[in-house]
Amino acid sequence: SGAPLVLGVESSCDETGFGLVSEGVLLGQGLASSASQHADFGGVVPEIAARAHLDAAVPTLHLALEDAGVELGDITHVAVTSGPGLATAVHVGLAAAKAVAWSLDKPLYGVHHLAGHAAADTLEHGPLPERSIVLIVSGGHTSILAVGDLVRDPIEHLGDTLDDAAGEAFDKVARLLGLGYPGGPAISRAAVGGDPTAFRFPRAMLRSGDAPFVFSFSGLKTAVARTVERIERAGESVPVADIAASFEQAVVDVLVTKALRAVRERNLSTLVIVGGVAANARLRAVAQERCDAAGIELRIPPPALCTDNGAMIGAVGDLLVRFGADPSGLRIAADPSAVL
Numbered sequence: 001s002g003a004p005l006v007l008g009v010e011s012s013c014d015e016t017g018f019g020l021v022s023e024g025v026l027l028g029q030g031l032a033s034s035a036s037q038h039a040d041f042g043g044v045v046p047e048i049a050a051r052a053h054l055d056a057a058v059p060t061l062h063l064a065l066e067d068a069g070v071e072l073g074d075i076t077h078v079a080v081t082s083g084p085g086l087a088t089a090v091h092v093g094l095a096a097a098k099a100v101a102w103s104l105d106k107p108l109y110g111v112h113h114l115a116g117h118a119a120a121d122t123l124e125h126g127p128l129p130e131r132s133i134v135l136i137v138s139g140g141h142t143s144i145l146a147v148g149d150l151v152r153d154p155i156e157h158l159g160d161t162l163d164d165a166a167g168e169a170f171d172k173v174a175r176l177l178g179l180g181y182p183g184g185p186a187i188s189r190a191a192v193g194g195d196p197t198a199f200r201f202p203r204a205m206l207r208s209g210d211a212p213f214v215f216s217f218s219g220l221k222t223a224v225a226r227t228v229e230r231i232e233r234a235g236e237s238v239p240v241a242d243i244a245a246s247f248e249q250a251v252v253d254v255l256v257t258k259a260l261r262a263v264r265e266r267n268l269s270t271l272v273i274v275g276g277v278a279a280n281a282r283l284r285a286v287a288q289e290r291c292d293a294a295g296i297e298l299r300i301p302p303p304a305l306c307t308d309n310g311a312m313i314g315a316v317g318d319l320l321v322r323f324g325a326d327p328s329g330l331r332i333a334a335d336p337s338a339v340l
């Protein structure tokens with residue numbers, strides 16, 4: 001048939017992902033997560049994640065092949081996350097991808113993890129417009145990117161968090177409210193019926209003129225902790241739903257305000273939101289409302305493509321192949337702190 005069949009491999013954090021992409025279409029994927037093994041630690045433990053990737057690699061690749069209805073030998077190109085991420089975790093995916101590429105004698109491409117996140121939406125909604133703003137919000141990242149053609153144009157990193165990532169803030173606040181891990185879904189459930197205006201938590205750097213796209217969430221976490229302590233000291237019961245809803249509102253307010261500021265400043269008309277926190281219902285609703293009011297198109301892929309996965313890496317690989325980019329080769333090294 002001649003159409004490329006690109007295998008994407010992702011292992012930068014706690015998700016082991018394989019995805020099969022051909023000419024912009026997702027054919028199938030396999031995903032395994034070690035999230036539950038990190039629950040007791042309140043965050044991802046690199047060594048545990050790496051061992052889990054090693055366990056999961058072969059069975060998860062099989063799942064992806066089955067899901068797509070193809071054979072290993074049908075793969076024509078391999079793409080893999082080379083960074084950024086946890087070094088030991090990235091190494092396992094790289095080794096798996098090299099083994100597949102070498103055994104099939106097919107080209108191997110290294111992919112930047114954030115380019116993968118940006119590309120995820122193309123598998124759901126088709127090619128991105130000429131330029132767009134991408135907000136990546138997960139347990140590991142809080143980044144605003146200005147994105148053009150994902151293969152031809154460099155991605156511009158407009159801003160990041162100075163401390164905790166947005167998802168990390170959810171995880172830490174859930175922990176101090178006794179809600180368990182991962183904290184995002186737990187806070188969302190707890191927030192149902194809560195009053196998002198009950199507590200006025202800080203919106204850090206919302207009007208920071210010199211750092212318009214920079215985030216900080218550690219002060220918000222501290223503010224929630226102080227509030228809980230104060231209430232407990234007063235011998236009152238902690239209004240968990242109100243605190244969860246007010247915390248959520250503060251995070252969402254900052255994320256959406258800064259992302260829309262980037263869209264307007266760059267004179268663009270499309271905002272893409274990806275990452276695990278994009279599953280948050282309040283974020284989706286507030287972003288939709290403010291984008292509608294501003295005449296901005298909002299694109300958010302379904303949750304399975306928002307969180308880390310192999311399909312998004314395959315999507316970038318597929319673009320690289322169709323563009324005719326040079327492969328990275330089998331000697332490609334992990335770049336745990338890769339910058340864009």
Ligand code: KG4
Binds near residue numbers: 182183308
């Ligand atoms: O993208 P992801 O699966 O993994 C990386 O961190 O790369 O994102 C996981 C993060 C966790 O911090 C989790 O608490 C958060 O996404 N998350 C949510 C929701 N679902 C997951 N945060 C807020 N609301 C949610 N519904």
Ligand code: ZN
Binds near residue numbers: 308
């Ligand atoms: Zn990620």
